[in-house]
Amino acid sequence: MKRINLGKGAEFDLIRQILAAGGRTEPSDAIRVGPGDDCAVVRGEGVALSVDMAVEGVHFRREWLEPEEIGYRAAAAALSDLAAMAASPLGILVALATPVDEPGDLARRIMEGAGAAAANLRAVLLGGDMTRTPGPVVVDVVVVGNTVRPVLRDGARPGDSLWVTGELGAAAAAVRSWTQGQQPEPAARLAYALPTPRVAEAGWLAAHNALDALLDISDGLAGDAGHMAAASGVRIILDEASIPVHPTASAVASGPDDALYLALAGGDDYELCFAAPPGAVERIRDRFMDTFDVALTRVGTVHEGSGVLLRDRTGAVNPLPYAGYDHFPAGDA
Amino acid sequence: MKRINLGKGAEFDLIRQILAAGGRTEPSDAIRVGPGDDCAVVRGEGVALSVDMAVEGVHFRREWLEPEEIGYRAAAAALSDLAAMAASPLGILVALATPVDEPGDLARRIMEGAGAAAANLRAVLLGGDMTRTPGPVVVDVVVVGNTVRPVLRDGARPGDSLWVTGELGAAAAAVRSWTQGQQPEPAARLAYALPTPRVAEAGWLAAHNALDALLDISDGLAGDAGHMAAASGVRIILDEASIPVHPTASAVASGPDDALYLALAGGDDYELCFAAPPGAVERIRDRFMDTFDVALTRVGTVHEGSGVLLRDRTGAVNPLPYAGYDHFPAGDA
Numbered sequence: 001m002k003r004i005n006l007g008k009g010a011e012f013d014l015i016r017q018i019l020a021a022g023g024r025t026e027p028s029d030a031i032r033v034g035p036g037d038d039c040a041v042v043r044g045e046g047v048a049l050s051v052d053m054a055v056e057g058v059h060f061r062r063e064w065l066e067p068e069e070i071g072y073r074a075a076a077a078a079l080s081d082l083a084a085m086a087a088s089p090l091g092i093l094v095a096l097a098t099p100v101d102e103p104g105d106l107a108r109r110i111m112e113g114a115g116a117a118a119a120n121l122r123a124v125l126l127g128g129d130m131t132r133t134p135g136p137v138v139v140d141v142v143v144v145g146n147t148v149r150p151v152l153r154d155g156a157r158p159g160d161s162l163w164v165t166g167e168l169g170a171a172a173a174a175v176r177s178w179t180q181g182q183q184p185e186p187a188a189r190l191a192y193a194l195p196t197p198r199v200a201e202a203g204w205l206a207a208h209n210a211l212d213a214l215l216d217i218s219d220g221l222a223g224d225a226g227h228m229a230a231a232s233g234v235r236i237i238l239d240e241a242s243i244p245v246h247p248t249a250s251a252v253a254s255g256p257d258d259a260l261y262l263a264l265a266g267g268d269d270y271e272l273c274f275a276a277p278p279g280a281v282e283r284i285r286d287r288f289m290d291t292f293d294v295a296l297t298r299v300g301t302v303h304e305g306s307g308v309l310l311r312d313r314t315g316a317v318n319p320l321p322y323a324g325y326d327h328f329p330a331g332d333a
Numbered sequence: 334m335k336r337i338n339l340g341k342g343a344e345f346d347l348i349r350q351i352l353a354a355g356g357r358t359e360p361s362d363a364i365r366v367g368p369g370d371d372c373a374v375v376r377g378e379g380v381a382l383s384v385d386m387a388v389e390g391v392h393f394r395r396e397w398l399e400p401e402e403i404g405y406r407a408a409a410a411a412l413s414d415l416a417a418m419a420a421s422p423l424g425i426l427v428a429l430a431t432p433v434d435e436p437g438d439l440a441r442r443i444m445e446g447a448g449a450a451a452a453n454l455r456a457v458l459l460g461g462d463m464t465r466t467p468g469p470v471v472v473d474v475v476v477v478g479n480t481v482r483p484v485l486r487d488g489a490r491p492g493d494s495l496w497v498t499g500e501l502g503a504a505a506a507a508v509r510s511w512t513q514g515q516q517p518e519p520a521a522r523l524a525y526a527l528p529t530p531r532v533a534e535a536g537w538l539a540a541h542n543a544l545d546a547l548l549d550i551s552d553g554l555a556g557d558a559g560h561m562a563a564a565s566g567v568r569i570i571l572d573e574a575s576i577p578v579h580p581t582a583s584a585v586a587s588g589p590d591d592a593l594y595l596a597l598a599g600g601d602d603y604e605l606c607f608a609a610p611p612g613a614v615e616r617i618r619d620r621f622m623d624t625f626d627v628a629l630t631r632v633g634t635v636h637e638g639s640g641v642l643l644r645d646r647t648g649a650v651n652p653l654p655y656a657g658y659d660h661f662p663a664g665d666a
Contacts, residue, residue, distance in 0.1 A: 005487065005564045032379060033483060036564070038417035038548055039381035039476070041483050046365060047380045048372035050460060051475050053428035057467040084371035095386035095473045127383060134390040135468020140428045142384050142475045143372070150366060150374050154338065215371055231338045231369070 002033050027124045028090050030146055040093065040126035046147040048087040052078035056136035064178050067106050069193040071113025071139060077218065078141035079121055080197040080270040084216035085152070086206035087145035089199060091126035092118045095140040097133035110139060121199050151206055156213040156232035156275035162300035163281055165198050165272040168221055169249030169259065172266020176252050188248035195270040201292050202272055208284050213275040220265040222320050224273055225300070225308045232275070235305030238264070238320075240312045244297045265322045275302050338369065360457045361423050363479055373426065373459035373477075381420040381478040385411035389469035397511050400439050402526040404446025404472060410551065411474035412454055413530040413603040417549035418485070419539035420478035422532060424459035425451045428473040430466035443472060454532050484539055489546040489565035489608035495633035496614055498531050498605045501554055502582030502592065505599020509585050521581035528603040534625050535605055541617050546608040553598040555653050557606055558633070558641045565608070568638030571597070571653075573645045577630045598655045608635055 027034060033041035054074040056062060065073065075092055082089050094114045098107045107130055115125050126144060156162075170191035174184035184192070198216070205211050213232055217224045221238070229236045245263040253259035281288075285296050311317045360367060366374035387407040389395060398406065408425055415422050427447045431440045440463055448458050459477060489495075503524035507517035517525070531549070538544050546565055550557045554571070562569045578596040586592035614621075618629050644650045 002485070005566070033485065037483075037485050037487075038414040039383040039420065039478070039480075039483070041379045041381050041418070041420075041480060043378050043380065045376050046374045047376065048374050049382070049426060049475070049477060050372040051384075051426045051428045051462050051473070053430060053462045053464050053471075053473060055430050055464055055466045055468075055471075058430075058465055081371040085374070087372065087374075093382060093384045093475070095384045097386060097388050097391075097471060129384050129386045129473075131386050131388055132391055133388045133469065133471070135388075135471075136466065138386075138388075138430060138466070138468075138471050138473075140384070140386060140462075140471075140473040142382070142426070144382060145372070147372075147374060150370075150372070152366065152370050154370075233338070 005036065030090055031124065031126065035125060035127045040091065042090055042144055044146050046150055048082055048085050048145040048147045048150060049142065050078060050081035051140060051142045052081060053138065053140040055138050061178070062137065065193055067109035068113035068116070070137065071110035072117045072194055074139040075114035075117035075141045076195045076197050077270060078143045079117060079123070079199065080195070080216040080218065082143050082145035083197045083199045083202040083272060084214060085145070085147055085150045086202040086211065086214060087147035087150060088203065089118065089121045089123035090144045090146055091124045092144065093126050093142040094128040096128065097131050097138040099137065100132045100134060110137070114139070114141060121197065151211045151214040153213050153215045153228045154231040156228055156234050156302045158234060158302055158304045159278055160212050160275040160302040161278065161281065161298050162225065162236055162238070162302060163274055163276055164217065164221065164244065164297055164299050165201055165294050166269070167244040167246035167295060168217065168269050168271060169263035169266050170246035171195065171268035172262040173246065173248040173252040176262065185248045185251065188252070192268060195268070197270060198272045201294060204288065204291065205274065210276045210280045210284060211274050212277060215273055217269040217271045217273050218267060220267045221273060221299070222264040222308060222322060228273065228275065229306060229308055233306070235303040235307055235309065236300055237303060237309045237311055237317060238300040240310055242297060242299050244295055261322065363423055364457065364459065368458060368460045373424065375423055375477055377479050379480040379483055381415055381418050381480045381483060382475065383411060383414035384473060384475045385414065386471065386473045388471050394511070395470065398526055400442035401446035401449070403470065404443035405450045405527055407472040408447035408450035408474045409528045409530050410603060411476045412450060412456070412532065413528070413549040413551065415476050415478035416530045416532045416535040416605060417547060418478070418480055418483040419535040419544065419547060420480035420483060421536065422451065422454045422456035423477045423479055424457045425477065426459050426475040427461040429461065430464050430471040432470065433465045433467060443470070447472070447474060454530065484544045484547040486546050486548045486561045487564040489561055489567050489635045491567060491635055491637045492611055493545050493608040493635040494611065494614065494631050495558065495569055495571070495635060496607050496609055497550065497554065497577065497630055497632050498534055498627050499602070500577040500579035500628060501550065501602050501604060502596035502599050503579035504528065504601035505595040506579065506581040506585040509595065518581045518584065524579070525601060528601070530603060531605045534627060537621065537624065538607065543609045543613045543617060544607050545610060548606055550602040550604045550606050551600060553600045554606060554632070555597040555641060555655060561606065561608065562639060562641055566639070568636040568640055568642065569633055570636060570642045570644055570650060571633040573643055575630060575632050577628055594655065
């Protein structure tokens with residue numbers, strides 16, 4: 001990877017400091033030109049790209065997180081989009097706006113957090129853009145990954161089973177606690193502040209031919225299952241009794257229905273949701289859980305039709321009473 | 334290019350509308366997966382990537398521009414980074430935050446403008462992220478291009494000449510007029526609102542072996558020449574008498590020194606600045622200007638040493654009294 005000498009100016013001083021801090025990760029040969037020029041340049045048969053914007057007051061609050069956590073969380077959420085294609089991270093680019101009245105230290109600390117999230121997945125900081133804003137902090141992370149056979153969300157077939165990694169609702173439990181003026185439980189705070197993109201897990205599942213369709217759960221399982229159903233042209237029926245509700249969601253919820261709501265519609269889980277051929281996961285499930293110490297739970301089934309339904313504990317199947325978070329709800333436009 | 338069916342929700346309705354509007358551009362074979370999944374996927378020996386963030390109140394004001402122009406300008410500024418590597422645009426990803434109290438129409442119009450800037454260069458909208466913000470509009474554009482031999486900023490050598498395309502200072506003249514409460518001249522407004530990334534020009538110059546080092550002028554020639562000098566480990570001497578000051582900059586300036594300031598430090602020009610071997614450009618200059626109807630001006634020379642100096646009209650060589658715009662000036666951090 002070629003590095004470019006940066007010009008004068010404090011913005012470049014900041015970037016230099018951050019690059020030095022992030023220098024512990026050996027970049028991939030797929031990176032032809034690293035940070036410092038007008039563009040980074042990578043190569044690959046499949047270069048996966050996604051962008052994810054986090055806005056203070058919408059996606060996070062500065063009262064809730066340290067600056068490093070703001071950066072880490074934004075980058076981890078974006079890197080989760082690579083996991084959602086079973087792609088391997090190469091690098092990130094970070095565009096950051098910090099308030100005019102804040103010291104440059106805030107920008108440096110956010111960038112360091114973003115760099116740490118990337119370094120944890122052996123990805124490097126490929127570039128970025130730092131600016132001032134009269135408004136809230138905005139962190140926009142571009143992820144760049146490598147994929148030979150990307151796993152899309154449109155491959156779910158009737159007869160498939162629907163699976164999720166991990167447990168759902170912990171990040172939503174943290175937000176619930178904060179908005180009620182309480183400190184979240186440590187496990188919930190950790191899930192919100194420092195989510196773990198399931199990159200290794202997705203690669204392993206792809207290598208074991210367990211994936212017909214794949215996405216990551218960012219808006220809540222209810223909404224994201226709906227995206228898979230729409231893309232695949234199928235109906236998905238979720239089983240209420242099998243949803244792996246995180247204990248912190250149950251602890252903070254007003255009752256079982258509310259806990260289910262946090263798990264299905266709370267968002268920010270960054271777990272994987274995938275459709276697998278019948279029997280494909282059962283064969284490898286124990287090895288997966290031994291390898292990653294992450295749960296793997298069958299949460300539903302794929303059928304002909306459209307939309308997402310919920311089978312309740314009595315066996316009755318009904319439309320979902322809620323979907324994932326929508327920034328532009330109907331009637332708004 | 335594979336397109337993914339999008340799920341329910343008004344955010345996706347908006348994206349659907351925008352994709353339909355942008356559907357007039359035939360995507361490149363290098364795009365394996367288009368918008369709608371977790372990531373776009375492209376392929377290439379050299380995939381050039383850059384990100385550029387535009388913040389309302391910092392980079393533009395809504396009183397100055399129509400929403401479509403805000404999107405067009407943000408995308409064009411970002412696409413200029415591809416020109417700056419002599420790369421060919423493939424697509425863009427746009428992350429957009431619009432105020433909570435604005436109708437969704439604002440987001441749609443900004444995205445349409447960004448899509449138009451891409452379509453003008455035969456690039457497509459590969460993806461994006463739309464969110465609400467309690468603050469100003471933020472448009473973050475990721476550009477994705479194809480480059481076999483990227484032209485970097487570190488190749489300037491002593492003996493080279495420094496050249497620029499077009500004329501400088503028009504966008505800065507527009508900003509000057511607006512901030513003085515006046516309407517800018519139409520040519521200045523156009524340069525600011527709808528800049529033209531010099532993609533074709535850069536490709537042509539690269540094909541004619543005229544480029545030792547290349548960048549685009551986004552922060553002002555003074556600052557960007559400094560970036561080239563730092564990256565290349567050389568000194569650059571600009572010739573005051575040869576700087577192609579745009580007539581609208583001269584018209585709005587308080588005098589010749591102020592006009593020179595707008596041209597050298599005003600920023601937002603998005604012209605090319607490049608170092609060329611001695612004689613390389615003189616041979617092809619007329620053909621370039623005939624082909625593109627864009628000026629090509631020798632503005633300086635490359636020497637051993639470091640930094641950027643200015644040769645004034647008396648022949649005296651002095652340090653530059655100003656540099657490009659710095660969002661994080663010294664002492665700020």
